[in-house]
Amino acid sequence: MNGAESLVETLVDNGVDICFANPGTSEMHFLAALENPRMRSVLCLFEGVATGAADGWYRMKDKPASTLLHLGPGLANGLANIHNAKRASSGMVNIIGEHSTSHLKYDPPLTSDIEGLARPLSHWVRRADSSDTIAWDTVQAVEQASQHPGKIATLILPGDTSWREVSAQVELPKRVAAQPKVPKAPDAARIAHIARVLQSGEPTLIILANKATRGLALERAGKIAAATGARLGSQFFTARIERGAGRVPIERIPYAVGQATEFLKGFKHIITVETREPVAFFSYPDKPSLLKAEGTLVHTLVEADEDSALAFEILLDELGAAHAKPVLQQRVEVVVPQGALNPLSIAHALSAAIPENCIVVDESLTTGRESMGHTMGAKPHDLINNLGGSIGYATPVATGAALACPDRRVFCMVGDGSAMYTIQSLWTQARENLNVTTIIFANNSYAILKAEYANMGAGVPGARALSMIDIDRPSIDWQAMAKSMGVPSVSVDTAEAFHKAMADSVRTPGPVLIQVRL
Incomplete structure (x- = not known):
């Protein structure tokens, strides 16, 4: 067994059984080791697709995937979606190929500071120096990635570590890292303080994030809201929320600063659960960075590394509300809209078309x-x-989510500007026959930037500024793009056609692209 085979064997022994790969020459022995029948290998045509797919896998499976990237430039290509994964508290194990140790002294063209590239967006970085110890390095990488919250682990694999044989006397670890990681217990005094806040009757918003937006934690949060009159909210962007009919509803803090401050101004208390107090996504002239109103008090109930479900259970006991009944979202039947496409008709078409468990x-x-x-x-x-x-996250994340949950349809909604960053995802979706409906809203523009231009106080964009925002010269042919990568497609320009295309995609296995012409 060589070092690469030892690495792959240890990954699968410890629960990491999928690898999103974009390999190069330095990783050929690792590529050979992926013949291990217990490891699923998924080829991605761009490193940002590989890292984004690993993020999507974690968000749905709550366990890390691995990636295989080629040297420093390959890692650099994948960093934007590693950044998004880190912000979402997703765990992943990145294997970065490297020149053999003896070759590095000659400074070959692809030599770079891989550690320097990896550290800002990794929680743990290590260079595997020996084929005899690489299995133990791998165990530590998986242990780090499997923490709560999930972490980014980066293991650098020199070519000679990969191809050298493991000494016969070396004992390989077995299932060391695969033990379930139990989050920390929340602080009892902190929970007692929150109980007093909720019993005050003063207007309170409980902001949920990460594991608190689903499962038992969300159900218990709903009980607390029902018992105390507190409202449940989330930041505008969240890693994953269980929502829809029969679920505990969560209000979304608006994205725009003015709308967000208006939403929050009525609360005397904000209680945070696995998140921090809300801040503006960007700074703007004459607008606040912190979105809470002056005088609003912020209290932490659950830190990022603590157990939300347990905290809510203890809090319910403190409140004497263990038997409270949460208010659940009722099913709202939406009439399929007709006519022109606009944000409201698009929303109604989507609401009518979303299949159960999507x-x-x-x-x-x-x-x-x-x-x-x-x-x-x-x-x-x-x-x-x-x-x-960082834009270009949606189609890779949808790819990983579809692999994690092959029995569920994925709706991926993305603007045309964002889609161009990682459109290679379509090829992987076709190759793996994934149940992904990619919906591209084609307004031929980075339209969000037009709004931001005004928000920043820059006035009305001139011709040169508009030329850096519009992407209509030439317009992108999304159907031709999809066809070139083996994905069937349809183009729609009415609300009823949009709904029909979504409904049709649910009934047909495999990927499909819907171009929504705006």
């Missing part, structure tokens, strides 16, 4: 802002957003 990946800021409020009463589904803000 996964909705949203990167449609300009067109989709209306959608989330109008899909609260849709069939139960999961919503995934981009916490990191």
